[in-house]
Amino acid sequence: MIRLLLRAYPAAWRAEYGEEMRLVILSKRITLSVIFNVLWNGYKQRMLDAGPMRTCLIGSIVTAIFAMECFERTALVRWVASLIIIVAFNGWAACWSRRSGKSIAQSWLVVLGSGYMANWFCATTFIAARTLIFAVAAPTLGLEIAFLVVAMLTANILGASVGFALARCESPILN
Amino acid sequence: MARKSSGGPADDPEVLILSSLAGGPKHGYAIMTDVEQFAGVALGPGTLYSAITRLVENEWIEPMSESGRQRPYRITPKGNLRLESQLDRMKVLANVGLRRLKLA
Numbered sequence: 001m002i003r004l005l006l007r008a009y010p011a012a013w014r015a016e017y018g019e020e021m022r023l024v025i026l027s028k029r030i031t032l033s034v035i036f037n038v039l040w041n042g043y044k045q046r047m048l049d050a051g052p053m054r055t056c057l058i059g060s061i062v063t064a065i066f067a068m069e070c071f072e073r074t075a076l077v078r079w080v081a082s083l084i085i086i087v088a089f090n091g092w093a094a095c096w097s098r099r100s101g102k103s104i105a106q107s108w109l110v111v112l113g114s115g116y117m118a119n120w121f122c123a124t125t126f127i128a129a130r131t132l133i134f135a136v137a138a139p140t141l142g143l144e145i146a147f148l149v150v151a152m153l154t155a156n157i158l159g160a161s162v163g164f165a166l167a168r169c170e171s172p173i174l175n
Numbered sequence: 176m177a178r179k180s181s182g183g184p185a186d187d188p189e190v191l192i193l194s195s196l197a198g199g200p201k202h203g204y205a206i207m208t209d210v211e212q213f214a215g216v217a218l219g220p221g222t223l224y225s226a227i228t229r230l231v232e233n234e235w236i237e238p239m240s241e242s243g244r245q246r247p248y249r250i251t252p253k254g255n256l257r258l259e260s261q262l263d264r265m266k267v268l269a270n271v272g273l274r275r276l277k278l279a
Contacts, residue, residue, distance in 0.1 A: 017224050019244055024203045024220045034219060041221030045228070 002026065005035065008042025185265065186216055188226035193235060193250060193258040200239055200249040203227065230254070 002025050006018050021038075028034055195201060195209045206227075207218055218226075227248065230236040235254030238246040250258070 013228070017228065020203050020246060021220055021224045023245055024207065024223065027204050028220065037219030037221040039221075041219075041225045045225065 001030070005038045006042070008039050009045050013045055185214070187261075188218055188222055189230060189235075190258065190261050190265075191216060191218070192223070192226055192230060193254055193261075196236055196248060196250040197255070197258060200247040202245040202247045204245070206248070233257075 002022050005025070006014055006022060009018065025034065025038065191210045191214055192206055194213070195206045198209070201209060203220075203223060207220075207223055211217055227236070231238070231248075233253075234251055235257050236248045236250050238248055240246050
Protein backbone atom coordinates (compact mmCIF):
# COMPACT_ATOMS: atom_id res chain seq x y z
CA MET A 1 0.00 0.00 0.00
CA ILE A 2 2.85 2.39 0.84
CA ARG A 3 4.49 1.68 -2.49
CA LEU A 4 1.19 2.52 -4.14
CA LEU A 5 0.99 5.79 -2.23
CA LEU A 6 4.50 6.67 -3.27
CA ARG A 7 3.45 6.33 -6.91
CA ALA A 8 1.87 9.75 -6.42
CA TYR A 9 5.41 11.17 -6.63
CA PRO A 10 7.48 11.53 -9.82
CA ALA A 11 9.87 8.64 -10.54
CA ALA A 12 13.00 10.77 -10.16
CA TRP A 13 11.81 12.00 -6.76
CA ARG A 14 11.03 8.44 -5.66
CA ALA A 15 14.52 7.31 -6.62
CA GLU A 16 16.01 10.01 -4.41
CA TYR A 17 13.69 10.04 -1.39
CA GLY A 18 11.24 7.15 -1.87
CA GLU A 19 12.92 4.56 0.36
CA GLU A 20 13.48 7.04 3.19
CA MET A 21 9.93 8.21 3.04
CA ARG A 22 8.63 4.65 2.98
CA LEU A 23 10.42 3.97 6.27
CA VAL A 24 9.01 7.16 7.81
CA ILE A 25 5.48 6.20 6.75
CA LEU A 26 6.02 2.70 8.16
CA SER A 27 6.98 4.21 11.49
CA LYS A 28 3.64 6.01 11.76
CA ARG A 29 0.15 4.72 12.16
CA ILE A 30 -1.37 4.93 8.69
CA THR A 31 -4.44 7.08 9.09
CA LEU A 32 -6.54 8.84 6.48
CA SER A 33 -4.73 12.04 7.37
CA VAL A 34 -1.35 10.44 6.57
CA ILE A 35 -2.68 9.05 3.28
CA PHE A 36 -4.05 12.43 2.20
CA ASN A 37 -0.88 14.16 3.32
CA VAL A 38 1.25 11.85 1.14
CA LEU A 39 -1.09 12.07 -1.87
CA TRP A 40 -1.43 15.85 -1.59
CA ASN A 41 2.31 16.42 -1.44
CA GLY A 42 2.87 13.90 -4.24
CA TYR A 43 0.45 15.81 -6.45
CA LYS A 44 2.25 19.06 -5.63
CA GLN A 45 5.61 17.49 -6.39
CA ARG A 46 4.35 16.23 -9.75
CA MET A 47 3.09 19.68 -10.64
CA LEU A 48 6.31 21.33 -9.53
CA ASP A 49 8.41 18.88 -11.54
CA ALA A 50 6.56 19.46 -14.80
CA GLY A 51 8.47 21.52 -17.36
CA PRO A 52 6.83 24.22 -19.49
CA MET A 53 6.71 22.19 -22.70
CA ARG A 54 5.16 19.19 -21.02
CA THR A 55 2.71 21.45 -19.24
CA CYS A 56 1.61 23.13 -22.47
CA LEU A 57 1.43 19.85 -24.35
CA ILE A 58 -0.61 17.98 -21.74
CA GLY A 59 -2.83 20.99 -21.11
CA SER A 60 -3.52 21.44 -24.81
CA ILE A 61 -4.23 17.76 -25.44
CA VAL A 62 -6.53 17.40 -22.44
CA THR A 63 -8.31 20.62 -23.28
CA ALA A 64 -8.79 19.56 -26.89
CA ILE A 65 -10.13 16.13 -25.89
CA PHE A 66 -12.58 17.67 -23.46
CA ALA A 67 -13.58 20.31 -25.96
CA MET A 68 -14.46 17.64 -28.49
CA GLU A 69 -16.07 15.42 -25.90
CA CYS A 70 -18.17 18.20 -24.45
CA PHE A 71 -19.28 19.64 -27.74
CA GLU A 72 -22.38 17.49 -27.87
CA ARG A 73 -23.32 18.08 -24.26
CA THR A 74 -25.24 20.90 -22.70
CA ALA A 75 -23.82 24.38 -22.46
CA LEU A 76 -23.56 24.14 -18.69
CA VAL A 77 -21.51 20.93 -18.84
CA ARG A 78 -19.22 22.48 -21.42
CA TRP A 79 -18.75 25.54 -19.24
CA VAL A 80 -18.00 23.57 -16.08
CA ALA A 81 -15.69 21.14 -17.88
CA SER A 82 -13.68 23.86 -19.57
CA LEU A 83 -13.42 25.86 -16.35
CA ILE A 84 -12.09 22.85 -14.42
CA ILE A 85 -9.55 22.07 -17.11
CA ILE A 86 -8.32 25.62 -17.36
CA VAL A 87 -8.09 25.98 -13.58
CA ALA A 88 -6.04 22.78 -13.33
CA PHE A 89 -3.90 23.70 -16.30
CA ASN A 90 -3.19 27.20 -15.04
CA GLY A 91 -2.47 25.88 -11.57
CA TRP A 92 0.17 23.66 -13.08
CA ALA A 93 1.65 26.51 -15.10
CA ALA A 94 1.72 28.79 -12.05
CA CYS A 95 3.49 26.17 -9.98
CA TRP A 96 6.10 25.61 -12.64
CA SER A 97 6.60 29.32 -12.99
CA ARG A 98 6.99 29.95 -9.25
CA ARG A 99 9.27 26.95 -8.97
CA SER A 100 11.63 28.30 -11.62
CA GLY A 101 12.24 31.37 -9.45
CA LYS A 102 10.31 33.91 -11.47
CA SER A 103 8.76 36.93 -9.79
CA ILE A 104 5.06 37.00 -9.05
CA ALA A 105 4.48 39.48 -11.91
CA GLN A 106 6.33 37.23 -14.35
CA SER A 107 4.40 34.24 -13.10
CA TRP A 108 1.13 36.00 -13.67
CA LEU A 109 2.19 36.76 -17.24
CA VAL A 110 3.11 33.12 -17.84
CA VAL A 111 -0.17 31.97 -16.35
CA LEU A 112 -2.28 34.45 -18.24
CA GLY A 113 -0.41 33.69 -21.46
CA SER A 114 -0.78 29.95 -21.09
CA GLY A 115 -4.40 30.34 -20.05
CA TYR A 116 -5.17 32.39 -23.12
CA MET A 117 -3.46 29.80 -25.29
CA ALA A 118 -5.61 27.10 -23.76
CA ASN A 119 -8.73 29.19 -24.14
CA TRP A 120 -8.04 30.02 -27.75
CA PHE A 121 -7.17 26.45 -28.50
CA CYS A 122 -10.59 25.09 -27.66
CA ALA A 123 -12.74 28.18 -27.06
CA THR A 124 -15.15 26.04 -25.07
CA THR A 125 -15.42 28.51 -22.25
CA PHE A 126 -16.44 31.21 -24.65
CA ILE A 127 -18.71 29.04 -26.75
CA ALA A 128 -20.48 27.50 -23.77
CA ALA A 129 -20.98 30.73 -21.91
CA ARG A 130 -21.93 32.59 -25.08
CA THR A 131 -24.65 30.03 -25.71
CA LEU A 132 -26.01 30.59 -22.22
CA ILE A 133 -25.88 34.38 -22.32
CA PHE A 134 -27.21 34.85 -25.83
CA ALA A 135 -30.11 32.58 -25.10
CA VAL A 136 -31.49 35.44 -23.03
CA ALA A 137 -29.77 38.54 -24.49
CA ALA A 138 -29.48 39.82 -28.04
CA PRO A 139 -25.93 39.34 -29.35
CA THR A 140 -24.10 42.58 -30.09
CA LEU A 141 -20.41 43.00 -30.87
CA GLY A 142 -19.77 44.94 -27.64
CA LEU A 143 -21.48 42.31 -25.55
CA GLU A 144 -19.56 39.52 -27.26
CA ILE A 145 -16.20 41.19 -26.66
CA ALA A 146 -17.05 42.04 -23.05
CA PHE A 147 -18.17 38.51 -22.47
CA LEU A 148 -15.05 37.01 -24.01
CA VAL A 149 -12.80 39.12 -21.78
CA VAL A 150 -14.76 38.37 -18.59
CA ALA A 151 -14.95 34.63 -19.30
CA MET A 152 -11.25 34.32 -19.99
CA LEU A 153 -10.13 36.48 -17.10
CA THR A 154 -12.34 34.59 -14.68
CA ALA A 155 -10.88 31.26 -15.73
CA ASN A 156 -7.33 32.55 -15.67
CA ILE A 157 -7.55 34.32 -12.34
CA LEU A 158 -9.12 31.26 -10.74
CA GLY A 159 -6.41 29.08 -12.23
CA ALA A 160 -3.63 31.37 -11.16
CA SER A 161 -5.02 31.61 -7.62
CA VAL A 162 -5.07 27.85 -7.30
CA GLY A 163 -1.54 27.66 -8.68
CA PHE A 164 -0.14 30.26 -6.33
CA ALA A 165 -1.92 28.75 -3.36
CA LEU A 166 -0.36 25.39 -4.19
CA ALA A 167 3.05 26.84 -4.91
CA ARG A 168 3.25 28.92 -1.75
CA CYS A 169 1.49 26.94 0.92
CA GLU A 170 3.26 24.07 2.52
CA SER A 171 0.10 22.19 3.23
CA PRO A 172 -2.93 24.35 3.75
CA ILE A 173 -5.26 21.53 4.70
CA LEU A 174 -3.19 18.69 6.02
CA ASN A 175 0.06 18.64 7.88
CA MET B 176 -0.22 16.12 22.47
CA ALA B 177 1.20 17.21 19.12
CA ARG B 178 -0.97 19.52 17.11
CA LYS B 179 -1.29 20.02 13.38
CA SER B 180 0.30 23.11 11.88
CA SER B 181 -1.90 26.17 12.15
CA GLY B 182 0.05 27.90 9.41
CA GLY B 183 1.73 30.53 11.62
CA PRO B 184 5.38 31.54 11.14
CA ALA B 185 6.48 29.30 14.01
CA ASP B 186 4.87 26.31 12.27
CA ASP B 187 6.78 26.71 9.01
CA PRO B 188 8.16 23.20 8.26
CA GLU B 189 11.37 24.62 6.79
CA VAL B 190 12.16 26.61 9.95
CA LEU B 191 11.24 23.65 12.13
CA ILE B 192 13.49 21.27 10.18
CA LEU B 193 16.39 23.72 10.13
CA SER B 194 15.97 24.25 13.89
CA SER B 195 16.00 20.51 14.43
CA LEU B 196 19.14 20.03 12.34
CA ALA B 197 20.85 22.95 14.09
CA GLY B 198 21.11 20.54 17.03
CA GLY B 199 22.97 17.94 14.96
CA PRO B 200 22.46 15.67 11.93
CA LYS B 201 19.32 13.53 11.86
CA HIS B 202 17.42 11.28 9.47
CA GLY B 203 13.78 11.85 8.48
CA TYR B 204 12.11 9.99 11.32
CA ALA B 205 14.39 11.58 13.94
CA ILE B 206 13.60 15.05 12.55
CA MET B 207 9.88 14.30 12.76
CA THR B 208 10.01 13.17 16.39
CA ASP B 209 12.36 15.99 17.39
CA VAL B 210 10.03 18.61 15.87
CA GLU B 211 7.11 17.01 17.65
CA GLN B 212 8.99 17.22 20.95
CA PHE B 213 10.35 20.75 20.83
CA ALA B 214 7.57 22.49 18.87
CA GLY B 215 4.58 20.23 19.46
CA VAL B 216 3.92 20.13 15.71
CA ALA B 217 3.20 16.80 13.99
CA LEU B 218 4.64 16.96 10.48
CA GLY B 219 3.07 14.52 8.04
CA PRO B 220 5.51 12.38 5.98
CA GLY B 221 4.54 14.21 2.80
CA THR B 222 5.04 17.62 4.36
CA LEU B 223 8.36 16.53 5.87
CA TYR B 224 9.83 15.28 2.61
CA SER B 225 8.46 18.16 0.52
CA ALA B 226 10.24 20.52 2.89
CA ILE B 227 13.43 18.40 2.88
CA THR B 228 13.39 18.43 -0.95
CA ARG B 229 13.19 22.24 -1.02
CA LEU B 230 15.85 22.62 1.67
CA VAL B 231 18.25 20.33 -0.22
CA GLU B 232 17.58 22.15 -3.50
CA ASN B 233 18.32 25.48 -1.84
CA GLU B 234 21.48 23.97 -0.32
CA TRP B 235 20.31 24.80 3.20
CA ILE B 236 20.71 21.17 4.24
CA GLU B 237 22.56 18.24 2.69
CA PRO B 238 22.41 14.45 2.94
CA MET B 239 25.46 12.96 4.63
CA SER B 240 25.66 9.97 2.30
CA GLU B 241 24.91 9.38 -1.37
CA SER B 242 22.25 6.82 -0.81
CA GLY B 243 20.86 4.57 1.84
CA ARG B 244 17.70 3.58 3.57
CA GLN B 245 17.86 6.29 6.21
CA ARG B 246 20.19 9.06 5.20
CA PRO B 247 21.00 11.59 7.88
CA TYR B 248 20.82 15.25 6.88
CA ARG B 249 22.93 18.10 8.21
CA ILE B 250 22.50 21.85 8.09
CA THR B 251 24.94 23.74 5.81
CA PRO B 252 26.56 27.12 6.57
CA LYS B 253 24.06 28.65 4.13
CA GLY B 254 21.27 26.95 6.07
CA ASN B 255 22.61 28.34 9.35
CA LEU B 256 22.43 31.86 7.92
CA ARG B 257 18.94 31.25 6.61
CA LEU B 258 17.73 29.95 9.98
CA GLU B 259 19.33 32.84 11.82
CA SER B 260 17.67 35.43 9.57
CA GLN B 261 14.28 33.70 9.84
CA LEU B 262 14.49 33.51 13.63
CA ASP B 263 15.62 37.14 13.84
CA ARG B 264 12.58 38.19 11.84
CA MET B 265 10.31 36.15 14.07
CA LYS B 266 11.94 37.67 17.14
CA VAL B 267 11.34 41.22 15.88
CA LEU B 268 7.74 40.34 15.03
CA ALA B 269 7.15 38.71 18.41
CA ASN B 270 8.68 41.66 20.30
CA VAL B 271 6.57 44.23 18.45
CA GLY B 272 3.41 42.17 18.87
CA LEU B 273 3.97 41.57 22.58
CA ARG B 274 4.83 45.23 23.23
CA ARG B 275 1.67 46.39 21.46
CA LEU B 276 -0.45 43.85 23.30
CA LYS B 277 0.79 45.21 26.60
CA LEU B 278 -0.01 48.79 25.50
CA ALA B 279 -3.53 47.89 24.45
